[in-house]
Amino acid sequence: MKIAFFSTKPYDRIWFEPMSKEYGFEIRFYEMPFQEDTVTLAKGYDAVCIFVNDHVSADMIQQLYEMKVKALLLRSAGFNHVDVKAAEDKILILRVPSYSPEAVAEFAMGLILTVNRYTHKAYNRTREFNMSLNGLMGVDLYRKTAGIVGTGKIGQAMVRICSGFGMRVIAYDPYPDPKVDAEYVSLEELMSGADLISLHCPLTSETRYIVNRQTIENMKDGVYLVNTSRGGLIDTDALIDGLVAGKFGGVGLDVYEEEEGIFYEDKSGEIMRDENLARLMTFPNVLITSHMGFFTKEAMQAIAAVTLENAYAVENGLPLVNKVGAEAVK
Ligand code: NAD
Numbered sequence: 001m002k003i004a005f006f007s008t009k010p011y012d013r014i015w016f017e018p019m020s021k022e023y024g025f026e027i028r029f030y031e032m033p034f035q036e037d038t039v040t041l042a043k044g045y046d047a048v049c050i051f052v053n054d055h056v057s058a059d060m061i062q063q064l065y066e067m068k069v070k071a072l073l074l075r076s077a078g079f080n081h082v083d084v085k086a087a088e089d090k091i092l093i094l095r096v097p098s099y100s101p102e103a104v105a106e107f108a109m110g111l112i113l114t115v116n117r118y119t120h121k122a123y124n125r126t127r128e129f130n131m132s133l134n135g136l137m138g139v140d141l142y143r144k145t146a147g148i149v150g151t152g153k154i155g156q157a158m159v160r161i162c163s164g165f166g167m168r169v170i171a172y173d174p175y176p177d178p179k180v181d182a183e184y185v186s187l188e189e190l191m192s193g194a195d196l197i198s199l200h201c202p203l204t205s206e207t208r209y210i211v212n213r214q215t216i217e218n219m220k221d222g223v224y225l226v227n228t229s230r231g232g233l234i235d236t237d238a239l240i241d242g243l244v245a246g247k248f249g250g251v252g253l254d255v256y257e258e259e260e261g262i263f264y265e266d267k268s269g270e271i272m273r274d275e276n277l278a279r280l281m282t283f284p285n286v287l288i289t290s291h292m293g294f295f296t297k298e299a300m301q302a303i304a305a306v307t308l309e310n311a312y313a314v315e316n317g318l319p320l321v322n323k324v325g326a327e328a329v330k
Pocket of ligand 1: 077078097098101104149150151152153154155172173174175200201202203206207228229230254255291292293294295
């Protein structure tokens with residue numbers, strides 16, 4: 001099988017290169033994203049392998065179909081970046097449904113701890129022997145209420161972590177899981193009753209802007225908000241207004257609604273033209289990271305293994321256990 005990889009970085013090759021050899025796959029790594037003007041590079045390949053910010057439109061699907069590309073391999077769990085309906089009967093879509101939920105949940109808690117206790121600022125201060133504590137006071141998480149939106153694999157890992165911190169854990173999910181050790185409440189109750197809100201639901205037409213002007217208004221003053229899921233879950237304009245109004249104790253964002261073309265790239269020598277992102281950086285209680293919740297050795301290895309298993313299954317007509325069908329977006 002010949003596979004063209006897009007949006008690759010040096011760290012992607014660490015596991016993909018040796019594992020692909022074992023399978024006998026012929027692979028090509030492109031650093032460029034997969035988009036309208038790079039889609040033709042897929043010609044001659046059996047499969048195209050993409051990452052979270054490679055948006056695949058119906059038109060691109062059609063072009064792949066005409067080029068006889070059989071499969072679109074997603075190096076991610078989320079599939080909101082692909083027009084899944086357009087792909088039906090044209091091209092197979094396979095994803096990596098689970099690689100290390102703990103990696104993302106641990107990162108979410110790391111963001112909360114950092115933004116709450118200002119360890120990022122303390123690090124810079126002590127390096128200059130500024131040992132003052134002014135402005136670095138946080139709050140205890142112990143006995144506070146954590147609100148987990150979405151109790152799938154990552155949300156459940158986050159429930160366990162918050163419980164371990166001695167927090168009361170409430171949760172919202174349209175499909176509650178009785179095994180989850182949290183008290184399920186309505187979304188409204190969660191948004192208004194939690195001291196810490198952590199988002200772990202997928203981005204769909206229903207969840208877009210699940211955090212909006214109204215929900216922010218209803219939140220507790222001094223609330224902590226963490227998003228390691230997808231940027232489109234938060235209305236950034238409303239978030240900025242809430243921050244200006246002093247609503248939030250702290251905000252940790254590993255994802256951002258306009259991250260495509262910015263995250264994963266070194267933009268340090270350029271003028272930042274995204275005004276909302278630039279504005280968010282000015283708040284002392286906001287911490288932004290570049291969609292890296294997944295980025296552990298264990299998760300990267302699992303992503304490579306499952307992606308190539310998916311390709312092997314396509315090549316050999318085996319059951320496609322990780323196929324994303326049109327029913328997933330209905
Ligand atoms: P999952 O499918 O196991 O769980 C998602 C949960 O969300 C399910 O329980 C589902 O019922 C629930 N849900 C659906 N609609 C909802 C709604 N309207 N309100 C509340 N909950 C709703 O997925 P997962 O593996 O836990 O991943 C969650 C999300 O995390 C992914 O969709 C992806 O966007 C994101 N993610 C981010 C990173 C990162 O690096 N930051 C890595 C992996 C995944």
